Amino acid sequence: MKKIGFSGTLDPITNGHMWVIGEARSIADEVIVFLSQNASKEPRFSAEERRAIVLESCAERHWDNVQVVIVKSDYTARVARRHGVDYLIRGIRTTADFDYENLIQQTNVEVIGGAKTLFVMPPRDLGSVSSSFVKALEGPVGWNWTTKKFVPGPAYRAWILRWLHQEWQSLFGTTQTGNATRPNTSEWFARLTGAQSYGGATRHYHNLDHLVHGLTEIRAWAANTHQSPRDADLVRAAFWFHDAQYEHDATATVSNEEASAQLWLSSGLEPDAARAQEVATLIRVTDHLQGSTLAHRLKESMLGVDLAILGQDEEVYGHYARGIRAEYAHVPDEPYRQHRTRVLEHLRGKAAAGTLFTEPWFAEQYSEAAVVNMTRELALLGSE
Template sequence: MKRIGFSGTLDPITNGHMWVIGEARSIADEVIVFLSENSTKQPRFSAEERRAIVLESCAERQWDNVQVLVVKSDYTARVARKHGVDYLIRGIRTTADFDYENLIQQTNVEVIGGAKTLFVMPPRDLGSVSSSFVKALEGPVGWNWTTKKFVPAPAYRAWITSWLHKEWQASFPGAPAEAWFARLTGADGYGGATRHYHNLDHLVHGLAEIRAWAANTGATAQDADLVRAAFWFHDAYYGHEPSSVSNEEASARLWLGSGLEPDAGRADEVATLIRATDHLQGGHMAHPLKDILLGVDLAILGQDEEVYSHYARGIRAEYGHVPDDRYGEQRTRVLEHLRGKAYAGTLFADPWFAEQYNEPAIVNMTRELAALA
């Protein structure tokens, strides 16, 4: 077969969609993805954004025989025939899928004279994966780590960046703040190639933790806003080269120079919280919300084993310039110190974070220490 088509809204494209495209590639010389621009839906991404995500996802897999066309105000099956495509390929996950797709297939062929449909059945691990399924995961603590397993990397980056943008606009509305969002999430910030842990994932996780803390403890909106602002900037600067100031101090100064908080007193409070995460000077910082920000920052230690392992690999990658033996020694000292605080009940000074994460943190750190031994 020379050419086969695949159609969908693809908001976002999932690993299930990618599997179907891969099947299409195995039976045709060329695959055309027909991306629907449906005016009755309200997608997260525009048609052109979705097109770029699909192309990037295919490029990452070196699929150079896939093109993407946006379908506007027309039947996909009819557009497919106009482009020399006689067959569309569709994934069937359930009997309900078959009944629906069979009806569409009959309409496509008998009513509008469009392309016929080939049905394929995805493997069991992709049987429940759909765009709706992925969208339903968004929000709770850890949602990003779960979502990552079901979508290709370009779709994941676009999805969490979109989520972060909504969070940013809620904290810092207005056009002047947009440049700072681009700076913080871009290549020189949390989106940098060398940010293997202190990256966009870290931002998403921490902001979700703040939301959960505020919802479960009755924290005031003002307190939650202060913690959020500090968390956005607490690792804005992250370098390994020797400097006259720490990363946290440089991040605090970056915040103070941003002008995002016109109230000088509140701006100073946020800077104090940022400095509180500095293991050198943080102990001398005093602020009523200090324990909250530290709890948010350390909450990763108490996640499930899969998430913690991802974190541990990320930390190792960020210190890839350090030889294995030296890294093992330094990481062991850090973990023993943190585990000692967990045993003493002082790792999470805030009761809410302690209840959630202290015991799992001990288990996780003990496991990593054993692997380092």
């Protein structure tokens, strides 16, 4: 078969969609993805954004025989015929899917004279994956780690960048009076999420995932402990910048945390000098050397957010542990094992003693799981 088509809104494209496209590639020389632009829907991504995500997702798998056509105000099956496509391919997961798709197929062929439909059945692990399913995962603590399993990398990155941009705008989009845009907000967002900061290729843990996770932790903490919006925003601002500078430079004259605090102060994002200094202090408390000597009423909350990853479920903790090792890939195995063992034994001891999370909300949520997780990692390191 020369050409086959695949149609959908793809908002966002999922691993299930990618499987169907892969099946199409196995039976045709060329695959055309017909991307629906429906004025009655309010998609998360624009048609052009979705087109770029689909193409990038295919390019990531070296699928060079896939193109994307945006369909506006027309029947996809009819547009497909105009592009020389006689068959569309659809994935069906249930009998309900088949009944619906068969009705659409009959309409396509008998009413509008469009392309016919081939049906394929995805493997069991993709049987429940749909755009609606993955969109419904957004929100709770750890949602990003769960979502990551169901969408291709480019779709995931676009998704969390969109989420982060909404978070950023809610914090820095306007002045506190709400009647003026803060200076340079777009530039600073691009800088923090770009290649020189959390979006960097060598950021395997202190990256965009870490940023999303921490911000959702702050949401949960603020909601469950009835924090004032002012205090929650102080912690949010500090978390945005706390790992903005993260270098492995033994000759550096200041710590990464101090460099990040200085970067924050230079941003001008907070015109109130006293609040700006509060945020800088909260950034500095995440430095285990100078942080112990600093005081702030939100210090324990900030540390709880930063250390919350230690108390996540086994799968998420595994992401974290592998990410840390990747960030220190320049360190040989034995020195890394020795240093990591010392760190984990110290942190596990504090967790067991009830002093790792001194903010009650985080202590209740994560202390026990943190001990279990670190004990497991120590065993994998051969230290126990």
